[in-house]
Amino acid sequence: MADSDQGGAFVEFDRVQKSYDGENLVVKDLNLSLPKGEFLTMLGPSGSGKTTCLMMLAGFETATNGDIRLDGQPINNIPPHKRGIGMVFQNYALFPHMTVAENLSFPLEVRKMGKSEREAKVKHVLELVQMGEFGGRRPSQLSGGQQQRIALARALVFEAELVLMDEPLGALDKQLRETMQFEIKRIADDLGITVVYVTHDQTEALTMSDRVAVFEDGRIQQLAPPDELYESPQNSFVAQFIGENNTLEGTVKEIKNGIALVQLDGGGLIDCKPVNVTKAGERTRVSIRPERVEFDKTRLHADAHTLKAEVLEFIYMGDIFRTRLRVAGQDDFIIKSRNAPDQVRLEPGSEIEIGWLAEDCRALDA
Amino acid sequence: MTSVPDTDAAGRVLSADGTPLKQSLNRALRRQKLRALALIAPLLIFVLVSFVAPILDMLFRSVENQLISDNLPQTVVILEDWDPNSGELPSEAVFEAFAGDLQIAISKKVHTRIGSRLNYEKPGISSLFRKAGRQVKKWDIPNDGPYKEKFADLNKGFADIEVWRTIKTYSGAYTNGYFLNSIDMQKGADGAEARPENEQIYITLFIRTLIMSLAITSLCILLGYPVAWILANLPSRTANLLMILVLLPFWTSLLVRTSAWKVMLQDQGVVNEVLVWIGLVADDSRLALINNQTGTIIAMTHILLPFMILPLYSVMQTISPTYLRAAKSLGATDWTAFWRVYFPQSIPGIGAGSILVFILSIGYYITPELVGGTKGVFISNRIAFHILSSLNWGLAAALGTILLVVVMALYWAYDKIVGIDNVKLG
Ligand SMILES: Nc1ncnc2c1ncn2[C@@H]1O[C@H](COP(=O)(O)OP(=O)(O)OP(=O)(O)O)[C@@H](O)[C@H]1O
Numbered sequence: 001m002a003d004s005d006q007g008g009a010f011v012e013f014d015r016v017q018k019s020y021d022g023e024n025l026v027v028k029d030l031n032l033s034l035p036k037g038e039f040l041t042m043l044g045p046s047g048s049g050k051t052t053c054l055m056m057l058a059g060f061e062t063a064t065n066g067d068i069r070l071d072g073q074p075i076n077n078i079p080p081h082k083r084g085i086g087m088v089f090q091n092y093a094l095f096p097h098m099t100v101a102e103n104l105s106f107p108l109e110v111r112k113m114g115k116s117e118r119e120a121k122v123k124h125v126l127e128l129v130q131m132g133e134f135g136g137r138r139p140s141q142l143s144g145g146q147q148q149r150i151a152l153a154r155a156l157v158f159e160a161e162l163v164l165m166d167e168p169l170g171a172l173d174k175q176l177r178e179t180m181q182f183e184i185k186r187i188a189d190d191l192g193i194t195v196v197y198v199t200h201d202q203t204e205a206l207t208m209s210d211r212v213a214v215f216e217d218g219r220i221q222q223l224a225p226p227d228e229l230y231e232s233p234q235n236s237f238v239a240q241f242i243g244e245n246n247t248l249e250g251t252v253k254e255i256k257n258g259i260a261l262v263q264l265d266g267g268g269l270i271d272c273k274p275v276n277v278t279k280a281g282e283r284t285r286v287s288i289r290p291e292r293v294e295f296d297k298t299r300l301h302a303d304a305h306t307l308k309a310e311v312l313e314f315i316y317m318g319d320i321f322r323t324r325l326r327v328a329g330q331d332d333f334i335i336k337s338r339n340a341p342d343q344v345r346l347e348p349g350s351e352i353e354i355g356w357l358a359e360d361c362r363a364l365d366a
Numbered sequence: 367m368t369s370v371p372d373t374d375a376a377g378r379v380l381s382a383d384g385t386p387l388k389q390s391l392n393r394a395l396r397r398q399k400l401r402a403l404a405l406i407a408p409l410l411i412f413v414l415v416s417f418v419a420p421i422l423d424m425l426f427r428s429v430e431n432q433l434i435s436d437n438l439p440q441t442v443v444i445l446e447d448w449d450p451n452s453g454e455l456p457s458e459a460v461f462e463a464f465a466g467d468l469q470i471a472i473s474k475k476v477h478t479r480i481g482s483r484l485n486y487e488k489p490g491i492s493s494l495f496r497k498a499g500r501q502v503k504k505w506d507i508p509n510d511g512p513y514k515e516k517f518a519d520l521n522k523g524f525a526d527i528e529v530w531r532t533i534k535t536y537s538g539a540y541t542n543g544y545f546l547n548s549i550d551m552q553k554g555a556d557g558a559e560a561r562p563e564n565e566q567i568y569i570t571l572f573i574r575t576l577i578m579s580l581a582i583t584s585l586c587i588l589l590g591y592p593v594a595w596i597l598a599n600l601p602s603r604t605a606n607l608l609m610i611l612v613l614l615p616f617w618t619s620l621l622v623r624t625s626a627w628k629v630m631l632q633d634q635g636v637v638n639e640v641l642v643w644i645g646l647v648a649d650d651s652r653l654a655l656i657n658n659q660t661g662t663i664i665a666m667t668h669i670l671l672p673f674m675i676l677p678l679y680s681v682m683q684t685i686s687p688t689y690l691r692a693a694k695s696l697g698a699t700d701w702t703a704f705w706r707v708y709f710p711q712s713i714p715g716i717g718a719g720s721i722l723v724f725i726l727s728i729g730y731y732i733t734p735e736l737v738g739g740t741k742g743v744f745i746s747n748r749i750a751f752h753i754l755s756s757l758n759w760g761l762a763a764a765l766g767t768i769l770l771v772v773v774m775a776l777y778w779a780y781d782k783i784v785g786i787d788n789v790k791l792g
């Protein structure tokens with residue numbers, strides 16, 4: 001599967017497996033290939049093996065099985081310090097006994113670069129991360145966000161073509177995180193570097209990446225650009241993990257013209273797009289995004305199936321309205337509607353009918 | 367619900383009962399402080415009595431010299447006018463006063479103590495006083511004169527100008543004589559002068575103590591660093607087990623450990639036997655590992671090693687392994703990563719360990735005494751000798767004071783160079 005586009009691959013995991021204790025596989029059959037210049041994010045819950053993958057790539061762990069190739073060369077036997085891969089650690093790992101400038105010139109010194117050249121590069125990279133005046137400070141004298149920038153600068157200063165980042169923004173507050181997401185993306189685009197970025201924050205993954213690899217239990221569940229991931233999740237784990245999502249369980253009644261008719265366990269018939277179901281009688285879990293639910297009948301197909309719903313709660317959130325409904329016996333069904341002048345505000349207690357376009361409702365694995 | 371606090375005329379904030387807030391805060395704090403003080407009072411008193419008082423006593427003893435001026439009061443006063451460099455014995459008046467003072471001293475049974483005290487400065491005086499004691503108490507003063515001749519008959523020593531010079535030199539209530547003695551000098555005819563070559567021992571001992579303590583400290587760093595490093599990088603279960611091995615020496619008696627080294631290191635000991643057996647050393651040229659400096663250094667390094675390993679270990683535990691990874695990912699080889707990134711961060715541990723080991727070894731006594739022979743003893747062994755055998759406590763106190771000052775000076779220098787804030791003991 002990964003061999004198909006060998007020509008453009010810069011980083012390649014080929015059937016990689018990893019076990020720490022010889023009993024459990026932490027990474028199971030990982031296949032991944034990314035071209036030069038791509039920003040790839042590994043997203044997944046805690047313990048799903050993301051850091052392990054990065055460490056294998058950086059050379060601090062060895063793959064138990066399979067090959068990792070960089071620019072076509074297997075790197076399993078190259079020691080970490082010769083791989084030339086920049087790395088930003090989750091806790092930054094700035095050397096506390098060196099100033100910012102010394103931290104930045106460290107990778108240049110070990111490459112035996114001349115003093116004047118070193119100083120020029122350090123100055124340049126400090127400006128790149130907008131930290132020009134901070135060269136003389138110690139890491140402990142910087143704020144979290146500033147340390148983060150320096151850690152980034154240190155991974156960039158020796159002009160690594162591949163930069164790995166392990167939850168670099170995990171310790172920052174929301175506001176700063178958003179600014180830094182933008183900065184990292186800008187710098188990566190400007191320099192044209194290839195980035196493998198690890199996070200368990202799905203918003204971060206969606207806003208920054210060219211492609212996102214969703215990890216679970218040591219496997220990639222889906223590898224796709226953000227929009228595809230959000231709109232066309234391949235299985236119920238991805239659907240659950242990315243964005244807000246309503247799930248209903250049921251049995252496939254028939255599949256016709258590319259539309260699956262699903263009998264819900266809580267009563268009611270709905271139209272879905274068959275993704276992981278192939279024939280009538282299969283169990284399925286259907287997934288529908290809150291913002292794709294319609295309660296205005298005029299905007300649905302005349303022959304579309306609808307469900308009865310009771311409004312439980314109406315929450316005003318400023319830009320959107322969020323309404324909680326009881327649907328098919330479940331009372332955690334959410335719909336979101338835009339706050340527009342003509343938008344209806346649903347009254348708690350009222351009975352409505354809801355529906356959707358068949359392609360927005362995906363029948364996934366049970 | 368009042369949110370603004372009440373204030374008095376001067377604008378001070380008042381508490382609920384009307385007293386100024388500052389005042390009631392102080393009162394509350396004072397009560398807390400008193401309670402805290404009461405809690406630590408037993409310890410405080412204990413420290414004062416058992417630690418501070420002896421040090422003060424030692425400082426005092428190193429200059430105190432009241433024995434002579436208290437017990438030969440008239441002699442001391444009249445001796446003032448005598449010039450030892452004139453080449454003549456003191457006048458008859460001095461001898462008469464001396465006879466009187468001595469009779470009183472004999473009746474108080476302190477004349478032998480005066481003799482011993484003066485004997486430190488001029489050997490021989492002790493027996494002079496002891497012998498005089500038996501005769502002088504029978505004399506009838508002032509009718510038996512002239513005393514100059516009577517003393518000369520009693521013992522030729524009393525006709526020696528040097529004896530009287532010694533009495534005059536040490537007639538003050540305080541003296542720097544002990545300190546001069548401690549640095550191989552003495553009070554001569556014209557102030558301080560060096561002692562004769564064959565009596566000089568203390569400077570050599572001080573220097574030897576410093577150099578050997580430095581050697582022991584360096585060896586402890588060399589041996590302790592890798593051990594601490596291994597401990598800090600093992601999983602904590604294994605590390606705790608191995609830590610017991612490091613601490614094990616603390617559970618066996620110091621004497622037992624030192625004696626064990628005697629067995630190990632002697633000519634027919636385990637080490638020499640093994641070396642001869644594997645042919646590294648010829649049977650007739652066995653290594654002299656004990657009763658010399660080598661013995662002291664080996665045994666003390668072993669005994670003080672835990673004091674190096676413990677602070678090193680606790681500092682190294684706080685150094686995250688990601689620093690090494692970061693350095694390697696930046697292109698550093700294993701060695702560069704260690705030397706540029708890990709080692710500098712472990713220096714506070716080295717500092718703490720070195721201070722502990724150095725200060726402990728500079729004052730060490732038992733081990734050098736047992737395995738050091740004559741060449742491997744420290745200044746503290748000499749101090750012990752003066753306290754236990756020669757009973758020259760003044761000299762022992764002066765040596766101890768110098769040792770204390772040297773340690774404090776080194777500590778101060780360390781603070782200036784490395785910074786004591788950089789020392790982490792745990
Ligand atoms: N050095 C190790 N020895 C043994 N097991 C390990 C080691 N490092 C990680 N693991 C295990 O491997 C699994 C994956 O760990 P990994 O650190 O890759 O997860 P992650 O996806 O990075 O999680 P997080 O989001 O919490 O950082 C976990 O179950 C973890 O317990």
Ligand SMILES: [Mg+2]
Nearest residue numbers: 050051052166
């Ligand atoms: Mg991780």
